[in-house]
Amino acid sequence: MSAGFRHVAVIxxxxxxxxxxxxxxxxxxxxxxxxxxxxxxVRARARELGxxxxxxxxxxxxxxxxxxxxxxxxxxxxxxxxxALAADLPAGALVTDxxxxxxxxxxxxxxxxxDHAVIxxxxxxxxxxxxxxxxxxTLFRNRWCIxxxxxxxxxxxxxxLVAFWEALGARVETMDAEHHDLVLAVTSHLPHLIAYTxxxxxxxxxxxTQSEVIKYSAGGFRDFTRIAASDPTMWRDVFxxxxxxxxxxxxxxxxxxxGLQKAIRKGDGxxxxxxxxxxRAIRRGIIEMGQDxxxxxxxxxxxxxxx
Amino acid sequence: MSAGFRHVAVIxxxxxxxxxxxxxxxxxxxxxxxxxxxxxxVRARARELGxxxxxxxxxxxxxxxxxxxxxxxxxxxxxxxxxALAADLPAGALVTDxxxxxxxxxxxxxxxxxDHAVIxxxxxxxxxxxxxxxxxxTLFRNRWCIxxxxxxxxxxxxxxLVAFWEALGARVETMDAEHHDLVLAVTSHLPHLIAYTxxxxxxxxxxxTQSEVIKYSAGGFRDFTRIAASDPTMWRDVFxxxxxxxxxxxxxxxxxxxGLQKAIRKGDGxxxxxxxxxxRAIRRGIIEMGQDxxxxxxxxxxxxxxx
Numbered sequence: 369m370s371a372g373f374r375h376v377a378v379i380x381x382x383x384x385x386x387x388x389x390x391x392x393x394x395x396x397x398x399x400x401x402x403x404x405x406x407x408x409x410v411r412a413r414a415r416e417l418g419x420x421x422x423x424x425x426x427x428x429x430x431x432x433x434x435x436x437x438x439x440x441x442x443x444x445x446x447x448x449x450x451x452a453l454a455a456d457l458p459a460g461a462l463v464t465d466x467x468x469x470x471x472x473x474x475x476x477x478x479x480x481x482x483d484h485a486v487i488x489x490x491x492x493x494x495x496x497x498x499x500x501x502x503x504x505x506t507l508f509r510n511r512w513c514i515x516x517x518x519x520x521x522x523x524x525x526x527x528x529l530v531a532f533w534e535a536l537g538a539r540v541e542t543m544d545a546e547h548h549d550l551v552l553a554v555t556s557h558l559p560h561l562i563a564y565t566x567x568x569x570x571x572x573x574x575x576x577t578q579s580e581v582i583k584y585s586a587g588g589f590r591d592f593t594r595i596a597a598s599d600p601t602m603w604r605d606v607f608x609x610x611x612x613x614x615x616x617x618x619x620x621x622x623x624x625x626x627g628l629q630k631a632i633r634k635g636d637g638x639x640x641x642x643x644x645x646x647x648r649a650i651r652r653g654i655i656e657m658g659q660d661x662x663x664x665x666x667x668x669x670x671x672x673x674x675x
Numbered sequence: 676m677s678a679g680f681r682h683v684a685v686i687x688x689x690x691x692x693x694x695x696x697x698x699x700x701x702x703x704x705x706x707x708x709x710x711x712x713x714x715x716x717v718r719a720r721a722r723e724l725g726x727x728x729x730x731x732x733x734x735x736x737x738x739x740x741x742x743x744x745x746x747x748x749x750x751x752x753x754x755x756x757x758x759a760l761a762a763d764l765p766a767g768a769l770v771t772d773x774x775x776x777x778x779x780x781x782x783x784x785x786x787x788x789x790d791h792a793v794i795x796x797x798x799x800x801x802x803x804x805x806x807x808x809x810x811x812x813t814l815f816r817n818r819w820c821i822x823x824x825x826x827x828x829x830x831x832x833x834x835x836l837v838a839f840w841e842a843l844g845a846r847v848e849t850m851d852a853e854h855h856d857l858v859l860a861v862t863s864h865l866p867h868l869i870a871y872t873x874x875x876x877x878x879x880x881x882x883x884t885q886s887e888v889i890k891y892s893a894g895g896f897r898d899f900t901r902i903a904a905s906d907p908t909m910w911r912d913v914f915x916x917x918x919x920x921x922x923x924x925x926x927x928x929x930x931x932x933x934g935l936q937k938a939i940r941k942g943d944g945x946x947x948x949x950x951x952x953x954x955r956a957i958r959r960g961i962i963e964m965g966q967d968x969x970x971x972x973x974x975x976x977x978x979x980x981x982x
Contacts, residue, residue: 444944468894492894496958512890541890551887554877556894561939562869563895565932567954569861569924572931576858582960583819583848587775587799587863588870590967591898597958600951607939607947617876618936622929624879625872629925632868632914637751640914644907647874651803651904653889660897 373399373462373532377434379427379449381405381414382599383494384466385440386503389419391536394505404430405500406441406449413500428456436532439465439477444605447476454481462525464489468552468602469610470516470545478518485522487529489515490548491538492556498599509537510658516545553613557606558621561614563595564603680706680769680839684741686734686756688712688721689906690801691773692747693810696726698843701812711737712807713748713756720807735763743839746772746784751912754783761788769832771796775859775909776917777823777852785825792829794836796822797855798845799863805906816844817965823852860920864913865928868921870902871910 376399378389385403392401403420404427405411415423424430431437431453441449446465457463462485467473470488477486493511495502513533517526530540543551570581570589585593607614631639654660683706685696692710699708710727711734712718722730731737738744738760748756753772764770769792774780777795784793800818802809820840824833837847850858877888877896892900914921938946961967 492891494894511893514891547882551883551891552894554880554883555888555891555896558876559873559895559899561935562873562932564951564954565935566866566869566928567957568950569928569931571954571957573861573927576861578957578960580858581862582957582964582966584799584821584858584862585961585966586818587801587859588866588902589862590961591902592866593954593958593961594967595895595898596951596954598951600948600955603951604944604947608942608944611939611942614939615936618932620880621873621876622932624876625869625925625929628868628872629922632918632921635915635918637911637915640911641907643875644871644903644905644910647871647878647900647903648907650874650878650885650889651900653885654892654897654900657889659889659892660901 372528373436375400375402375434375436377401377431377437378403378420378440379405379430379437379453380440380445381410381419381423381500382440383498383502383507384491385438386414386417386419386500387493387505387507388438388440388466388503388536389414390503390505391508393420395535395537396532400433402430402434410500417500419500419503427453431461432456432458434458435461437461437463439463439467442599442602442605443467443469443473443609446473447480450477450480454484457481457484459483461485462487462529464529466491467609468556468606470514470548472609474516474518474545485525487515487517487521487526488545489513489529489533490552491533492552493538494598496594496597498602506537508533511538513538513540514548514551515540515542516548517542519544549610549613550616553610553617557610557614558617560595560598560603561607561618562621563592566592567596679835680743682707682709682741682743684708684738684744685710685727685747686712686737686744686760687747687752688717688726688730688807689747690805690809690814691798692745693721693724693726693807694800694812694814695745695747695773695810695843696721697810697812698815700727702842702844703839707740709737709741717807724807726807726810734760738768739763739765741765742768744768744770746770746774749906749909749912750774750776750780750916753780754787757784757787761791764788764791766791768792769794769835771836773798774916775863775913777821777855779916781823781825781852792832794822794824794828794833795852796820796836796840797859798840799859800845801905803901803904805909813844815840818845820845820847821855821858822847822849823855824849826851856917856920857923860917860924864917864921865924867902867905867910868914868925869928870899873899874903 401420708727798820
């Protein structure tokens with residue numbers, strides 16, 4: 369299942385990189401792991417945590433013996449990170465990443481590493497936490513990982529990368545980078561943009577205090593705040609790198625919102641009811657696919673009152 | 676702590692009504708409970724579940740001996756529900772409700788029951804489930820309940836109602852109905868409207884299949900689907916009854932969204948970063964106030980991999 373990778377280098381040791389390093393340690397115990405992060409503080413903390421067998425002081429040192437390199441930096445930093453390790457990268461090493469947008473990452477990595485095998489990927493998993501302490505080995509279990517091979521990719525190397533992610537517990541799909549970016553624009557990027565917006569709107573109000581917003585957040589708002597607590601650098605880069613797909617989805621969302629706004633203004637209860645009733649089916653699909661917790665409120669509420 | 680209520684009648688036996696009935700049974704065991712629901716199926720199920728000491732066949736029968744009546748029907752049904760029990764309501768009974776908008780409920784109840792004490796309230800608690808099976812006794816524990824007394828309310832009766840909710844485990848605040856409606860428009864109504872919108876937008880796409888939306892929902896979208904699975908009748912009524920405040924908040928949200936849209940279009944990373952960084956503080960406040968679960972992903976992810 370390890371697909372023959374004997375030395376995995378992880379570049380960037382935040383939530384995702386820390387989780388990849390931990391997962392390799394747990395599920396591929398025969399593989400050697402090296403790690404690197406541009407921040408000296410993160411490298412020091414990664415050593416304390418034992419995130420990888422070795423935490424290197426330079427990206428070149430981290431990848432010098434690697435047959436798989438996993439770039440776990442914000443998507444805007446992928447090109448510079450790849451250039452920084454290019455000189456030391458073994459000829460046969462496979463380079464992949466975990467970024468949330470794929471067409472721009474594909475371009476950046478193939479430009480930076482024209483002589484190496486590059487197959488981008490995106491594990492659709494995460495939490496609102498960030499930093500080297502936030503990761504955990506089971507982050508990818510039962511989550512989807514989307515592999516986006518270039519048109520000319522070697523099928524054997526694609527199979528190696530698929531096997532790697534399966535070994536870490538993920539279910540894997542392959543698709544082209546452009547379709548990935550459209551799918552994720554609606555399932556992830558637009559939800560984050562909207563959550564960031566409404567949390568900002570709420571914190572700017574004068575008639576309603578911030579303390580009131582916080583107090584009464586259990587009515588729905590708190591779920592948006594979780595999403596809007598995600599890493600700002602990562603998300604800035606996602607919106608800049610997947611601009612066209614995000615703006616397209618945003619346009620459609622705005623049209624639909626205007627329709628419901630009009631229904632509220634006109635007092636058109638039938639339109640509202642019809643819309644609210646049909647969105648339930650999607651929720652059922654998500655529960656059935658095992659992509660969320662069916663317990664009411666995700667089990668936040670303790671039915672036994674022990675909390 | 677029971678504030679002297681000896682007989683509590685619950686009208687409407689869905690998630691909220693079922694939870695009120697169960698909570699009275701658990702926390703105020705000396706009080707008699709009666710229940711009524713307009714649906715014969717719900718009444719039958721409520722009897723099977725033992726939701727109240729007696730499930731009555733008419734609203735009049737349910738309230739005939741009550742000293743506290745709690746209306747747990749959609750806000751648009753409050754007026755008709757109150758009129759249906761008016762003739763049988765004891766002169767000294769206090770009437771309250773659990774509706775999510777308060778100014779319109781206040782008008783409907785005081786019009787329907789001009790000779791009775793009416794003090795509306797709103798426990799800010801719930802799940803995405805509905806129906807008589809969905810409730811539980813601890814739903815209100817450590818959640819806020821907002822009591823909105825009319826200007827001429829008897830302070831002793833307000834104190835009685837506050838004590839009732841505190842007995843059920845809630846923390847209680849009082850404010851006027853108009854301010855409540857503004858606060859909840861931002862912390863609850865607008866988030867629901869946006870969640871219903873985006874789930875609808877996603878299900879209408881042609882380039883991205885519904886199966887893809889479901890598969891990759893863990894990237895953020897799934898949290899919106901939970902909110903958008905809430906009861907359609909309840910939410911239709913909320914938007915119609917709190918129209919002005921919802922439209923006002925929606926206007927501000929749209930302005931802010933347009934600002935971020937422009938930043939994405941222009942490639943203005945600094946504006947995006949600055950906005951995304953400041954929304955983290957609100958999340959911290961919510962965790963500190965005990966209004967959400969600090970575990971990453973609400974503890975959905977099992978760090979030990981046992982799930």
